[in-house]
Amino acid sequence: MDRRQFNKALGATVVASALPRSASAAPYTGPNVILVRFGGGVRRAETIDEVSTYAPYLRRELAPRGFFVPDMQISQLDGVETSHAEGTLNLLSGRYLAYRDAGSQFLTDRLEPTEPTLFEYLREGFDVPSHQALLINGEDRPQEEFFTYGVSDHYGIAFRSEMLSLHRFKLYKFARLLEESTDEDVLAEARAQYDRLMQADPRAIQPGQSAEISAFWERWRAHYGDDGFRNPRGDRLLTALATRALRELKPRLMMVNYQDPDYVHWGNASHYTRAIQVIDEGLQRLVETVEADPFYRDNTVFIITPDCGRDANPLMNVPFQHHFNSRAAHETWAILFGAGIERGRTLDRPVDQTSIAPTIGALMGFRTRRAEGDVLSEAFL
Numbered sequence: 001m002d003r004r005q006f007n008k009a010l011g012a013t014v015v016a017s018a019l020p021r022s023a024s025a026a027p028y029t030g031p032n033v034i035l036v037r038f039g040g041g042v043r044r045a046e047t048i049d050e051v052s053t054y055a056p057y058l059r060r061e062l063a064p065r066g067f068f069v070p071d072m073q074i075s076q077l078d079g080v081e082t083s084h085a086e087g088t089l090n091l092l093s094g095r096y097l098a099y100r101d102a103g104s105q106f107l108t109d110r111l112e113p114t115e116p117t118l119f120e121y122l123r124e125g126f127d128v129p130s131h132q133a134l135l136i137n138g139e140d141r142p143q144e145e146f147f148t149y150g151v152s153d154h155y156g157i158a159f160r161s162e163m164l165s166l167h168r169f170k171l172y173k174f175a176r177l178l179e180e181s182t183d184e185d186v187l188a189e190a191r192a193q194y195d196r197l198m199q200a201d202p203r204a205i206q207p208g209q210s211a212e213i214s215a216f217w218e219r220w221r222a223h224y225g226d227d228g229f230r231n232p233r234g235d236r237l238l239t240a241l242a243t244r245a246l247r248e249l250k251p252r253l254m255m256v257n258y259q260d261p262d263y264v265h266w267g268n269a270s271h272y273t274r275a276i277q278v279i280d281e282g283l284q285r286l287v288e289t290v291e292a293d294p295f296y297r298d299n300t301v302f303i304i305t306p307d308c309g310r311d312a313n314p315l316m317n318v319p320f321q322h323h324f325n326s327r328a329a330h331e332t333w334a335i336l337f338g339a340g341i342e343r344g345r346t347l348d349r350p351v352d353q354t355s356i357a358p359t360i361g362a363l364m365g366f367r368t369r370r371a372e373g374d375v376l377s378e379a380f381l
Contacts, residue, residue, distance in 0.1 A: 027126070028365075031363060032254075033253050033254075033301050033364060034286065034290070034301070035303045036286070037256065038279055038305060039261070040259045041307060041329070042309070047306075054276040055280035065344070066335055066344075066345075067335070068333075070347070071347075072334050072351050073330055075353070077096055077097075082326075083308060085141075088144065090353050090354060090356075091357060094368050099113050100114050111143070113149070115150055116150050116155040118360055119135070119159065119253060120155040120159040120161075121159075121361060124159045126366070129212070130160060131210045131251070132249065133251065133254075135254075135257065136164050136242045136254065139233070139234075139237065148163050162213050163209075164242075165241075166237060169220060172209075172217040173217075174190045175194060178191060216248055238282065243289045246290065247293070261310075266318075287302070300338050301341060302336070303356060303359075305353075306332045309328050311324070311326040334351070341379055342378070342379055355376050357371045358374065
């Protein structure tokens with residue numbers, strides 16, 4: 001869209017937001033958006049530095065195709081943490097500290113959004129079914145299963161996203177085994193595993209996953225089986241889930257929460273640099289899948305940005321950290337490219353992380369009422 005169309009659409013969204021949902025919810029006809037969390041916390045040096053990058057496809061192929069923001073910042077505010085859950089919620093809500101503790105334990109954060117997410121804004125404003133608003137989550141971040149909806153009075157579960165993750169597949173699998181099996185040992189194990197998985201999210205999730213998502217898991221199970229040895233793992237799993245979802249579910253808004261660079265906490269720097277390469281390879285597969293599909297080709301915007309930065313502390317046993325609130329942990333970046341986005345432009349000013357959510361809202365035609373950030377209107381043609 002050009003700037004005049006953008007301003008007109010934004011004005012219409014403001015008017016529509018005051019109407020009851022039954023009157024304002026219309027079929028969605030805007031661009032598809034894929035938000036990629038280049039996750040697990042990464043430094044600029046290993047990602048967007050053209051010489052030292054471990055993500056050559058990102059830096060040398062994608063950045064020149066779109067609108068490149070090399071200086072995105074997580075604001076230095078009291079209480080703002082530079083970590084994965086917090087950064088993801090900043091991206092989803094366009095606000096800082098927009099969450100509450102839902103039962104955090106040592107080394108396991110349990111945060112629940114208190115402000116509406118992008119998915120809720122989209123589904124409140126448009127007639128988009130839940131299976132076309134997707135979060136793709138990593139197997140080692142089950143606490144992010146909470147992020148499908150916030151606890152805002154006006155939004156909430158009625159406008160939630162759906163979740164694709166190994167956690168959700170296992171819930172589906174063990175529920176099916178409880179229905180199918182007659183073997184007492186199998187039933188006992190399935191019941192124990194199902195109950196354990198349900199305890200990860202104490203909220204009453206009603207309605208459950210949609211029929212379309214259940215059918216997706218049925219096909220996934222038929223392809224990969226029950227043993228867990230044949231499906232990809234780690235961030236390769238997220239790429240497999242996302243590309244299959246693009247083909248089978250046709251999401252309008254999808255967020256892919258890559259995570260594996262955080263394995264550097266095991267102490268081996270190569271876990272971090274190799275994970276960046278895996279995400280880069282996953283990005284290429286996502287882009288190729290979109291460009292091969294007429295539903296997405298020429299009508300899709302990618303937004304790629306980390307959850308948080310990292311520093312390099314040679315005095316630490318694990319040199320790459322993000323938990324000490326250092327300057328580098330507040331430094332991220334973003335790349336936007338696709339339909340209606342400026343091509344080949346690098347922004348020469350700093351941008352706050354909270355700008356991502358309102359920018360996506362402007363692209364898709366809804367207003368992120370509770371967001372604190374500014375729309376990156378320079379990115380639009």
